Amino acid sequence: MTSVLVAGGATGIGSACVQALRSTGVDVYVADLNVDAAGQHERAELPGRFRVGRHDLADPESPARAVAATLDAFGRLDGVVVTAGVHLVGPVTEYSVDDWDHTMAVNVRAPFLFAQAAAGPLAETGGSLVFTGSTAAFRGSRGAFAYSASKGALVSLTRSLAVELGSVGVRVNCVCPGWIDTPFNAPYWAMQSDPDGALGSIVERIPAGRQGVPSEVSSLVVYLLGPSAAYVTGQSMIVDGGLLSA
Ligand SMILES: NC(=O)c1ccc[n+]([C@@H]2O[C@H](COP(=O)([O-])OP(=O)(O)OC[C@H]3O[C@@H](n4cnc5c(N)ncnc54)[C@H](O)[C@@H]3O)[C@@H](O)[C@H]2O)c1
Structure with missing residues (x-):
């Protein structure tokens, strides 16, 4: 594994994935809206090279552009990690179609x-995809129906993609974090009295x-990308400190 695209690698779990991969000499292309925050990776002296591009994943053209940019930068693609995500909450009776559509997009x-x-x-390198779901795929919470539905859909998408892409040697998995201490939860804490x-x-x-820390999720992502997980596909793996078991 020498070249990985991380979509959402500017902060949080994605950033921990970038650091873990580059530490082992993997070249990483980050596709993110927040290129200023992603710039922190430029200053880190690590064996793996780093490139960043501004891509808004709500734009349907963005994923193909980010894949092309990674191939331009490094000449091959061994893995795609998608950690970018949005969490727009609100009462069901007031929830806007725009928020629903943006969440799904x-x-x-x-x-x-x-x-x-x-x-x-990825078929050329025997590579794999790792998505980022959530424990919200498996439990409900107030105001979070669009987010929960999107993460449930991602778990199902992972299975179907794994079935179809297995025939060309591409694995597809998903990690499902519980509470991880990242900027993602800042709006939630801000709403609390x-x-x-x-x-x-x-x-x-x-x-x-x-709470978990980002490196406790990135370690699972790195495992799923690597040869130790060669027989693992279609899985959604929970990293939640036991939350869903309680
Ligand atoms: N932190 C948690 O407690 C938690 C729990 C469960 C699931 N997750 C999931 O983990 C993933 C990563 O979250 P995180 O905690 O690292 O949060 P984060 O906010 O630190 O990272 C999200 C990244 O996605 C990028 N992003 C958001 N919208 C984008 C867009 N339209 N186009 C391109 N980039 C965009 C952000 O700039 C940021 O770099 C998300 O999919 C989230 O749903 C997080």
Whole structure:
């Protein structure tokens, strides 16, 4: 594995994937809206090369452009990791069609379009795709129906893509994080009148007794991309400190 595209690699889980991959000498192309934050990777002195491009995954042309840019930069493609995601909450009676469509475009359509664009180049290298779902695919929560539906769809998409692309030697898997300490949850904490109390009551429900950190998800992503997972495909693996088991 020498060349991987990380869509959403500017911050959080994607950023941890970029760092972990580059540390082992893998060249990484980051496709993200937030190129300023992605710039932090440019300053890191790591064996794997780094390129970044501004791509809005809500635009259906973006995935193919990002795949082409990765091939231009590194000449081959061994893996695609999609961590970019959006979480737009609101009461069901007021939820806008725009928010629903944007959630589905970024969280479900973009991963599908990455698979479409990358299937050929990945077939040449025996590469794989790793999507980022959520424990929200398996449990409900107030105001999060578009997000939950999108992540449930991603779990189903993973299975069907794995079945179809297995015939050309491309594996497709999904990681499903629980509560991970990243900027993703900042809007949730901002909505709480007592953020410390809210964190306390969440942590109480997690058998591990704490939120996860991004590297605890990226380690699973790196495993799924690599040769140790050569016989693993179509899977959605939960990384939640035991939350769903409690
Ligand atoms: N942090 C958690 O607790 C948690 C829990 C479950 C699932 N997840 C999932 O993990 C994934 C990564 O989240 P994170 O926690 O690392 O959050 P994050 O906010 O740190 O990272 C998300 C990245 O996606 C990028 N992005 C968002 N919209 C984009 C768009 N339209 N085009 C291109 N890039 C875009 C952001 O700029 C950012 O770099 C998401 O899919 C999220 O649903 C996170």
